[in-house]
Amino acid sequence: MNIKVQNRTISTEAALNVLRKSYRGILGISMGMARRRLSRNDRRKNGVALRPVVANVEITRRCNLHCSMCWLWGKNGVGAQGPGELSPEEWVKVIDNVSDFVSMVYFTGGEPLTKYELLIKLIRRIKMKRRLCSITTNGTLIDRVVAKDLVNSGLDILTISIDGDEEGHDSIRGRGAFQKTISGIRQMVAAKREIGSSMPFIKTSTTINDICASSLESLAYQLRNLDVDMCQLQYPWFLPSRLVLSHKKKMKQIFGIECQGISGYAADDMDRISPDKIQSVINVFYKIMNGRFSVFPDIRELADIKKYFTDLHFNFRKDCRTPWTNITVKADGRVNLCPDYYIPEYVIGYAQETRVEDLWNNKKARAFRMELRKYGSFPGCARCCGLFS
Numbered sequence: 001m002n003i004k005v006q007n008r009t010i011s012t013e014a015a016l017n018v019l020r021k022s023y024r025g026i027l028g029i030s031m032g033m034a035r036r037r038l039s040r041n042d043r044r045k046n047g048v049a050l051r052p053v054v055a056n057v058e059i060t061r062r063c064n065l066h067c068s069m070c071w072l073w074g075k076n077g078v079g080a081q082g083p084g085e086l087s088p089e090e091w092v093k094v095i096d097n098v099s100d101f102v103s104m105v106y107f108t109g110g111e112p113l114t115k116y117e118l119l120i121k122l123i124r125r126i127k128m129k130r131r132l133c134s135i136t137t138n139g140t141l142i143d144r145v146v147a148k149d150l151v152n153s154g155l156d157i158l159t160i161s162i163d164g165d166e167e168g169h170d171s172i173r174g175r176g177a178f179q180k181t182i183s184g185i186r187q188m189v190a191a192k193r194e195i196g197s198s199m200p201f202i203k204t205s206t207t208i209n210d211i212c213a214s215s216l217e218s219l220a221y222q223l224r225n226l227d228v229d230m231c232q233l234q235y236p237w238f239l240p241s242r243l244v245l246s247h248k249k250k251m252k253q254i255f256g257i258e259c260q261g262i263s264g265y266a267a268d269d270m271d272r273i274s275p276d277k278i279q280s281v282i283n284v285f286y287k288i289m290n291g292r293f294s295v296f297p298d299i300r301e302l303a304d305i306k307k308y309f310t311d312l313h314f315n316f317r318k319d320c321r322t323p324w325t326n327i328t329v330k331a332d333g334r335v336n337l338c339p340d341y342y343i344p345e346y347v348i349g350y351a352q353e354t355r356v357e358d359l360w361n362n363k364k365a366r367a368f369r370m371e372l373r374k375y376g377s378f379p380g381c382a383r384c385c386g387l388f389s
């Protein structure tokens, strides 16, 4: 099979060699696939989509931390409201099915490594099918054994969240979290060296917020010494209360659902963040990480940084296409077309009951895409990553 990557057509084997060597390769391949599918999808007016590229899998909603900005366990988090979770046996069946259908499985949570043994088993099965696999973790549960198992599992990307220097990080994630996360990063780097593997690609992800902003320059210097492959600064996903309310109203009006999940993003104090401070942090990261640095979404100009926090119409695109390329499976097996908790109540089916390929273009999925095509986006989409790329 041939794959289109950044305007070049290469064989699957060549593509796999590229991504073994580089993260940008991995992103290039999945973005290339997504773009190609989107351009073909664009011709389809009936809500039918080609096979999805990425499956976002919330392997558990549970977490060992309670970070202040988190839509699940933060100030306004909705994590405690959720239903039960799939059993390990159900997950094996679901992931076998999902990985037949997509190119990349992305595990998130809650904290995925609270289910470490199951996770290692699932990654191995995904890699046997030669699919890409990625995890985002808070890193606090990675000891020497976990690190070696992760390296040996064949995992492609490990993203470790770290939100500031010790003081900043702990004020968001709880006392003692910083040292555990740093130890987790060190264990991963050491395990890769010991095993002689260049994978998984290790990336740190730092969510910007007003508590940690002043500690980010100091974090940049600490990360430089840790030998990670890349650092990413991520803008916060948040919504003023008035947008949360209008999103709920719209979801009721269009789909007849009570959208509770969106409440997890409510924040009315984001204009406290200093855009000048953020720009100076970006400049410091850029300088000291020597190219191994990204910002998501890629906003670096001062005027745009200001707009991100104050002008909720400011975005990269007006129409969201994510439900044409991504599928999301939640901890209880429910399948959504939007990631995270923007519209978790719009359920196209349950992965433990029906194969995802039979859900992907069912009546509910097509109806959702057709409404989205009509509106372009919904009120709560303003700060969802679906509109960022």
Ligand SMILES: C[S@@+](CC[C@H](N)C(=O)[O-])C[C@H]1O[C@@H](n2cnc3c(N)ncnc32)[C@H](O)[C@@H]1O
Pocket: 063, 069, 070, 071, 108, 109, 110, 111, 112, 136, 137, 138, 160, 161, 205, 207, 234, 235, 236, 237, 238
């Ligand atoms: C929900 S967490 C799940 C994985 C894992 N527990 C962790 O913290 O990395 C996934 C990612 O979302 C980030 N995150 C949490 N709340 C956020 C918010 N309001 N805006 C943007 N990113 C957020 C976290 O920092 C983390 O990198």
Ligand code: SF4
Pocket: 063, 064, 065, 066, 067, 070, 071, 072, 073, 074, 109, 110, 111, 138
């Ligand atoms: S560790 Fe991750 S899932 Fe847990 S509270 Fe923090 S951001 Fe949320």
Ligand code: SF4
Pocket: 320, 321, 322, 323, 337, 338, 339, 342, 343, 372, 377, 378, 380, 381, 382, 384, 385, 386, 387
């Ligand atoms: S931007 Fe809106 S429609 Fe797109 S994925 Fe996010 S919540 Fe869904």
